[in-house]
Amino acid sequence: MVCLGNRLRSDDGAGFRVAELLGDIPELVVARAPAELLNQLSEEVQLLIIVDAVENRGRPGTIHRLRLPDIGKDATRAFSTHGISLKDIVALLLETATFSGEVLIFGIEGKDFRYGEQLSEEVEKACRKVANEIKEILRMREDAGGGI
Amino acid sequence: MTERTYKVDYLARVEGEASLYIKTKKGEVVDLKLKIFEPPRLFEAFLLGRMYYDVPDITARICGICPVAYQMSSIHALEKIFDVKIEPPIRALRRLFYCGEWIESHLLHAFLLHAPDFLGYDDALQMTKRHPEIVKKALKAKKIGNEIVAFIGGREIHPVSACVGGFYRLFTRRELETLKPVLKEGLQLSTELLEWVSELNFPEFEQDYEFVALRHPTEYPFNEGRIVSNKGLDIEVEEYEDHFAEEQVPYANALHSYIIGRGSYLVGPLARININYDKLDDYTREKLKEVGFKIPCRNPFKSIVARLAETVYAFGEALRIIDDYREPSKPRAEFTVRAGRGHGCTEAPRGILYHRYDVDSEGRVTSAKIVAPTSQNQKRIEDDLRALAPKLIKLPKEKALWRFEQAIRNYDPCISCATHFLKLTIDEEQ
Numbered sequence A: 001m002v003c004l005g006n007r008l009r010s011d012d013g014a015g016f017r018v019a020e021l022l023g024d025i026p027e028l029v030v031a032r033a034p035a036e037l038l039n040q041l042s043e044e045v046q047l048l049i050i051v052d053a054v055e056n057r058g059r060p061g062t063i064h065r066l067r068l069p070d071i072g073k074d075a076t077r078a079f080s081t082h083g084i085s086l087k088d089i090v091a092l093l094l095e096t097a098t099f100s101g102e103v104l105i106f107g108i109e110g111k112d113f114r115y116g117e118q119l120s121e122e123v124e125k126a127c128r129k130v131a132n133e134i135k136e137i138l139r140m141r142e143d144a145g146g147g148i
Numbered sequence B: 001m002t003e004r005t006y007k008v009d010y011l012a013r014v015e016g017e018a019s020l021y022i023k024t025k026k027g028e029v030v031d032l033k034l035k036i037f038e039p040p041r042l043f044e045a046f047l048l049g050r051m052y053y054d055v056p057d058i059t060a061r062i063c064g065i066c067p068v069a070y071q072m073s074s075i076h077a078l079e080k081i082f083d084v085k086i087e088p089p090i091r092a093l094r095r096l097f098y099c100g101e102w103i104e105s106h107l108l109h110a111f112l113l114h115a116p117d118f119l120g121y122d123d124a125l126q127m128t129k130r131h132p133e134i135v136k137k138a139l140k141a142k143k144i145g146n147e148i149v150a151f152i153g154g155r156e157i158h159p160v161s162a163c164v165g166g167f168y169r170l171f172t173r174r175e176l177e178t179l180k181p182v183l184k185e186g187l188q189l190s191t192e193l194l195e196w197v198s199e200l201n202f203p204e205f206e207q208d209y210e211f212v213a214l215r216h217p218t219e220y221p222f223n224e225g226r227i228v229s230n231k232g233l234d235i236e237v238e239e240y241e242d243h244f245a246e247e248q249v250p251y252a253n254a255l256h257s258y259i260i261g262r263g264s265y266l267v268g269p270l271a272r273i274n275i276n277y278d279k280l281d282d283y284t285r286e287k288l289k290e291v292g293f294k295i296p297c298r299n300p301f302k303s304i305v306a307r308l309a310e311t312v313y314a315f316g317e318a319l320r321i322i323d324d325y326r327e328p329s330k331p332r333a334e335f336t337v338r339a340g341r342g343h344g345c346t347e348a349p350r351g352i353l354y355h356r357y358d359v360d361s362e363g364r365v366t367s368a369k370i371v372a373p374t375s376q377n378q379k380r381i382e383d384d385l386r387a388l389a390p391k392l393i394k395l396p397k398e399k400a401l402w403r404f405e406q407a408i409r410n411y412d413p414c415i416s417c418a419t420h421f422l423k424l425t426i427d428e429e430q
Helices: A010-022 A033-040 A084-097 A121-143 B045-046 B052-062 B066-082 B089-121 B124-130 B134-152 B175-179 B178-197 B237-243 B269-279 B280-288 B300-324 B373-392 B397-409
Strands: A002-004 A029-031 A045-056 A062-066 A102-109 B018-025 B030-037 B214-216 B226-229 B243-249 B258-259 B338-350 B351-359 B365-372 B421-427
Touching: A010 A029, A010 A045, A010 A102, A010 A121, A029 A033, A033 A084, A033 B134, A045 A084, A045 B066, A045 B351, A062 A121, A084 A102, A084 B124, A084 B134, A102 A121, B018 B124, B018 B373, B030 B373, B045 B052, B045 B258, B045 B365, B052 B066, B052 B365, B066 B089, B066 B134, B066 B338, B066 B351, B089 B124, B089 B134, B089 B178, B089 B300, B089 B338, B124 B134, B134 B178, B178 B280, B178 B300, B178 B365, B214 B269, B214 B338, B214 B351, B226 B237, B237 B243, B237 B338, B237 B351, B269 B300, B269 B397, B280 B300, B300 B397, B351 B373, B373 B397
Parallel strands: A002 A029, A002 A045, A045 A102, B018 B421
Antiparallel strands: A062 A102, B018 B030, B214 B226, B243 B258, B338 B351, B351 B365
16 A cells, blocks of 8 residues: 655645554555555565546546556656656566556546645545545455455 | 855756667777766755755755665764764664665566666566566565665655654664564565565676775675776775766766766665675675575676665674664754865765765855766766667667666666666667
8 A cells, every 4th residue: 555745745745644554564555656665565465555646627626536558558658767757667576576456546537736734625524535545455355364 | 145056966866768879880889979868956955045854855856766875975964074973882773774675676677677677677576577576576575675764764655754863753673673674674675675686687797996985994885985996096085076977978967976087886775885894794605605606706797686685684784783773862963053064975875976075154054066876877888888789789689678677777777767778779880
C-alpha cells in the first residue's frame, strides 16, 4: 500500500491524508516521490495499491480508479534519478519482483497545488472515500484468506 | 543598524535539461558547447542570515541523492570555525553515514542510468527485461545503502540527524549491530555486481586527466584529507580558492571550475580510485585485481567499475566501523560559537564538495560558497566531448548521439535527468 504526495503542496498531500485515515495498517509506505518506491522491492507482494493526487483538468475530488496500462505509454521519457515516473517504477518493480501483477491506482483529482498544507474540501472528501474503499478491499481480501 | 554588504556567488548545481551543440567545418569540430539551462538555485543566498545550526539541514536539500555530502561538508566547515573537537566514535559514525550514501548513489547511477548505455538499451526498463537478476541485485544492494542513511540520518532522503558537533542522538553498539546481516549480504551482492560491470564493453578512449581527490594518511577518503592531484597539487582544504576558480560561460547556468593556470580537472570515483588505490581495503583491491582493473586508469567509461569498487569498499568499511564501534560519551561535542571563516571539503559520490562559510559572533551566516562536484566536472566533460567528437561525428547521427550521452553519463552528473533527452545539433559547413 503506497501513498504518494507532497504535504507542502496543498492537494498534492492527498496521498498523505489517505495514509493518515488508514491508520496503522501493515505494509503501508508513505513516499514523496515515486523513486522512493525503488526501495520497496519485495518478493511477497500480491497486490499493490497506490494513492496519489492527479492533475487531469477534471472536477476536483474526482476519484480515478486506474490499472497500470491506464497511466500513459510515454512515461519512460524522463527516466532519471530525479524524475522516474510512477509508471516506470511500477514497471521496474514488476520486472524485478515475483509479483502477481495486480496493481490498483487511486488518483484523486486535485484543485490547488500551490504551496500550502491544507487540502481543498473536495479532496478531503475524496480522501475519506478512498480510505474507506481501501479498507473494504483489504477486509475482503483478508476474509478470502489472501492476507493483506 | 550596522551596514552589511553581502556578496553572493550563484550556486549553479544543475539538475535540469542540457543540450549539446557541435559545429564542424570541413570535418573538423570548430565549436562545442554543453549547454546547461537549469536556473541557478541560489542556495548560498538562502543561507545568508541563517544560524549555523540551520546550515546542514538547508544544504541537505540541495540534493536528494547526496544530502549526506552536503551535510558533512557544511558541518566540517562550521566545526573549524568553532574549533570543535570530535570524539573518534562520532567520526566513525560519519564515515558510516557516508558509506550509505555512496552505496545508494553509486548503484542507482550505475545500474539505472549508466549500464544500459553499454548494452545498447534505451533505459533501465529495457535492461531489466534482459537482465532482471542484475537489476534486482542492484536494487537490493541500493536499498541497504538507503537503510544505512535512514538509520543514522533519521530518514533516507534529506536526513535530519547530523549537526555541528555530532548527531542529535546517541547510537548504541547494539543498534548498529542490527545492520550487520544486510551489510554482509550487500558486500556479496556488490562484489558480484563489480564482476558484472567489469565485463562490459568499454570504448577505447583515454585522456591525460588531472585527477583531484581528497587524500588521507590512513583511510580511503570520505570526510577528511588534503586536496591532492596526480599532477602535483597537494593543498589544505583552506587553500582551495587559491588554486581553484570558477568562471561563468555565457551558454550555461553552471559555473565551470578550473585549476588556476592549468584548466579542467576530474573529480569523482575515477579520480578517487586513481589517487587512493593504496587506501582501499585488501578485499576490494583483490577483487579489482581479479577483474583486471589497474591504475592509472584514464578511460572515463571505466568510471562504472570505479563506482562499483567503491560500493564494495563502502560495504566492507561499514562492517569494519560497526565491529570497531565504541559508544561515544555524548551524542555531540560541546563548543563555543564565535565569529570566523571555515572551509570544508568532503567526497560526495560525484567528487569533492567544497563549502566555505563566514559567521558572525552569534553564529549567523554572513557569507557562503558551495562548489558542487558537477560544477567541477563541467569543463572536463566538455573537454572529453571535444576529444571524442572528431571520431564520433563520423558515425550515423543516432549512434553519435548515443556515444556523446554515454560520455556525459560517465561523470554521473546531477544533470542526469536532462542528459537522457539531450538534444544534439550538428551544424556542418562545407
